Amino acid sequence: MTPLATNPSHRQLPVIDLSAADRGPRERALLHAQLHGAAHDVGFFQLVGHGVGERETEALLSAMRAFFALPEAERLALDNVNSPHFRGYTRTGDERTGGRRDWRDQLDIGAERPARAPGPDEPAYWWLQGPNQWPAGLPELRTAALAWIDRLSAVAGKLLHELLASIGAPAGFYDPVFGERAHPHLKLVRYPGSAGDGAGQGVGAHKDYGFLTLLLQDGVGGLQVQREDGAFHDVPPLPGAFVVNLGELLEVATDGYLVATNHRVVSPPSAVERFSVPFFYNPRLDARVEPLPFPHASAAPGVSDDPANPLFAEYGFNELKGKLRAHPLVAERHHAELLSPA
Numbered sequence: 001m002t003p004l005a006t007n008p009s010h011r012q013l014p015v016i017d018l019s020a021a022d023r024g025p026r027e028r029a030l031l032h033a034q035l036h037g038a039a040h041d042v043g044f045f046q047l048v049g050h051g052v053g054e055r056e057t058e059a060l061l062s063a064m065r066a067f068f069a070l071p072e073a074e075r076l077a078l079d080n081v082n083s084p085h086f087r088g089y090t091r092t093g094d095e096r097t098g099g100r101r102d103w104r105d106q107l108d109i110g111a112e113r114p115a116r117a118p119g120p121d122e123p124a125y126w127w128l129q130g131p132n133q134w135p136a137g138l139p140e141l142r143t144a145a146l147a148w149i150d151r152l153s154a155v156a157g158k159l160l161h162e163l164l165a166s167i168g169a170p171a172g173f174y175d176p177v178f179g180e181r182a183h184p185h186l187k188l189v190r191y192p193g194s195a196g197d198g199a200g201q202g203v204g205a206h207k208d209y210g211f212l213t214l215l216l217q218d219g220v221g222g223l224q225v226q227r228e229d230g231a232f233h234d235v236p237p238l239p240g241a242f243v244v245n246l247g248e249l250l251e252v253a254t255d256g257y258l259v260a261t262n263h264r265v266v267s268p269p270s271a272v273e274r275f276s277v278p279f280f281y282n283p284r285l286d287a288r289v290e291p292l293p294f295p296h297a298s299a300a301p302g303v304s305d306d307p308a309n310p311l312f313a314e315y316g317f318n319e320l321k322g323k324l325r326a327h328p329l330v331a332e333r334h335h336a337e338l339l340s341p342a
């Protein structure tokens, strides 16, 4: 072994088989031990045995490829700059993470609900609720994306139950913040090679805002997770698996016992495109995440204290902070009153 080799235990994320939950108490106990370790130590793992089949996945991916193959004018007809709800298409270079330009284009999709412009006494996060923007000539995209949101909401719900049980908490403790008014979110993302500015920022280091993220990535690679050593380590693509990471609300819920982990994407080499589909399992916008009762609560270190990234227990505020930061063009056009003076 050369001194430069990465520690293999750092390179490989845990692989968790969710179907073990249905194979009797012994297998379920083993699953819980693995989940507990992965969620507490890393906050990232590969999920297999989730039951989502190749047909459903291919329906989503082929609609997605068709979308990104549309002429730019047709994609820009859905420009999110026209949506006060941060829905629609973001062209490459218009998104920011850590104050720097991300080199990816994407379509942001959420639950299909009518717009709700908040009144003067209502929280501003109601702006996040509103209609999606769909490409007129690609009805199959709407069908596949909404089906994916339903399907992955069910998988994520089951996973959250097992995860809470794995740390000795009541499995259904957060059920009331999901249900009919949950606020799931889906992104269809393309990384079109590198920007040529030397930064290689596909998307900059960040944490996700909600409970759990289930990511479908293609075979190109580039996703990296920050590990205990502070360095960013590759998350190699595993066919058929979802990469799962814990969001900020689970860190808030457990006072830091479970970790929301920083991650980023390094741009693929020029002329190589990478596609990914992150699904964010988020609760109602007006959900206030109560502290989770669980036996390890006294061992919790507290949530991370980053003045540049405060964590909010009321979910809508947590998402709104991120959206205003990531989409400055939408924020300036529609929400100037929410931006703090520079």
Ligand SMILES: O=C(O)CCC(=O)C(=O)O
Binding pocket: 187, 189, 203, 208, 215, 217, 223, 263, 264, 265, 276, 277, 278
């Ligand atoms: O594209 C990826 O692999 C990750 C994307 C991501 O982390 C995000 O959009 O929050």
Ligand SMILES: [Fe+2]
Binding pocket: 206, 207, 208, 213, 263, 278
């Ligand atoms: Fe993310």
